[in-house]
Amino acid sequence: MxxxxxxxxxxxxxxxxxxKKTIKKVEKAGGYILFENIYSPINMPPFRQSAMDGYALNMHDALSYKLIGEVKAGDGHQLDLKKGEAVRIFTGAAVPDSANAVMMQERVIPNGNQITIEHQIALEQNIRPLGEQVKTGDIALKKGTKLTPAAIGYLISLGITNVSVFGxxxxxxxxxxxxxxxxxxxxxxxxxxxxxxxxxxxxxxxxxxxxxxxxxxxxxxxxxxxxxxxxxxxxxxxxxxxxxxxxxxxxxxxxxxxxxxxxxxxxxxxxxxxxxxxxxxxxxxxxxxxxxxxxxxxxxxxxxxxxxxxxMNRNDLELPRVEAKSSSNFEKKGDRPQFLKAILKDGEVEILEGQNSSMLQTFALSNALVYAPETITIIKKGDTIEVIQLPV
Structure with missing residues (x-):
């Protein structure tokens, strides 16, 4: 023993x-581990992108600008702004190549085909640059990465449809x-x-x-x-x-x-x-x-x-263990370490009645196991004890 x-x-x-390598549809790969590096097929964002609703400017020294058009998210046309000209723009829309800053709408006074900005701003302000997240050919995610919902969304945003994962x-x-x-x-x-x-x-x-x-x-x-x-x-x-x-x-x-x-x-x-x-x-x-x-x-x-x-080639091999204060008293019988069914909530853990190994009723209520080493015979209310968090 x-x-x-x-x-x-x-x-x-x-x-x-x-x-063993297997190919999965990205949307069905949640929880899997990447078998190999994934390289981005595109820049993300794939164009200079407005970070907010406002006005894209071709900046000059004055605070007033001529409004010449509008760019919505998804528009594919290019407007050519001369110095002192602006376009209405919305979050996520492609910033014209000739614009060099976006002023948020709360700092702009519109007046027909003219706008006035409250103050000067820095070049490229409020513009997400081309490839800000990742550039074409760069590693998007490394081998060994666990595919979380965020990772799935990220890969799909790059246009990736299939991934190689550990089977x-x-x-x-x-x-x-x-x-x-x-x-x-x-x-x-x-x-x-x-x-x-x-x-x-x-x-x-x-x-x-x-x-x-x-x-x-x-x-x-x-x-x-x-x-x-x-x-x-x-x-x-x-x-x-x-x-x-x-x-x-x-x-x-x-x-x-x-x-x-x-x-x-x-x-x-x-x-x-x-x-x-x-x-x-x-x-x-x-x-x-x-x-x-x-x-x-x-x-x-x-x-x-x-x-x-x-x-699955994961690094987190054991279930999470935390320390918590006991909200109950418990007397451990025998000299063997024990795993005790318990409920962990808000930093406190309640050791439940009915710890017999043949009984599932107590386990059905549990979200944790208290680990009681052989050196402990009595657990008192308020004692700090080790707790294994069970998957929910």
Missing amino acids: ISISDAIYLVKENGKPLL KPNIALVTTGNELIEAGQKLTHGKIYESNSKMLLSALYNLKYYDVTLHKVQDDYAKTVSTLKTVIDNNDLVIITGGISVGDYDFVGKALNELDVEEQFYKVKQKPGKPLFYGKKKDTQIFALPGNPAAALSCFYVYVYITLQKM
Whole structure:
């Protein structure tokens, strides 16, 4: 049994970027990481652009100007201004080449085809220069950039329609257990509704991983070996729930051993989620999570999340951790570090009742996990504690 810090270290060390390139439509590339530099095909802005509503001037020494026309956003015509002439102009419109400043309309007194400005202004004032954001051929975004909504908008503003990004992993979710039945079926004595696969599927979808297949295997050794061999051979990441403990019908560990999966660790000194397995076979990463739902989800956020980030070549490997003041009292039983379901709000965190690893009701209300190390036995109201922020 290893420590949490050692387990996290091994997950980080053994995870690798997938390094597989895929082409995505820009508008569908949100959350992906750029596989290569993107070079701007145009200047942005592609013309000298007015930064505000006002008047474009060909400046001279006097404060009065002759008004000779108007330029709206989208107009393509060029007006030729002589010294002492001006045109009405609007935000985003192309400034005529012969104009050398834009005076905001609040500082102008119009009078028919004449205007008077309140004061002189500097050359090029209120004009966005050609290529102010980026010039043709310059790097618009570097390889490794995460495509946020702002990045998507920026790329589309450059006329870019497709991007090369790091491909996301193929993921298999495997659940084990004779007692499990699908929701919607009649619940007979001794059976329970299987929730882990849909819970983890939802967590993956929430993180924008959609290439996921679900697999169910009964508590049968030969079938477990066969199913695991298939998913390991055909996926980048395999997540198994249940069957990893030491019961007579827990066949996952034996099956992984027969399939020559390289074990990195089995069992972590933590609560919930002690019977956690992590290994790999060639380039496939494999996690066997505990069958108890709250334990499985905790392990997903603490460990599997890191592997997903590594596969996508991201730098922020772990979920954000912050310090917050406890708004409740809690007594930790046992000597293992614990991840406690909690609600974080306005710098305070409430540790919830019902921390049992088989219970999801408390987790359903949580937006955070409090990390209580083994050195802490009592958390008092007002204590500063470490909190892991969960994805929302």
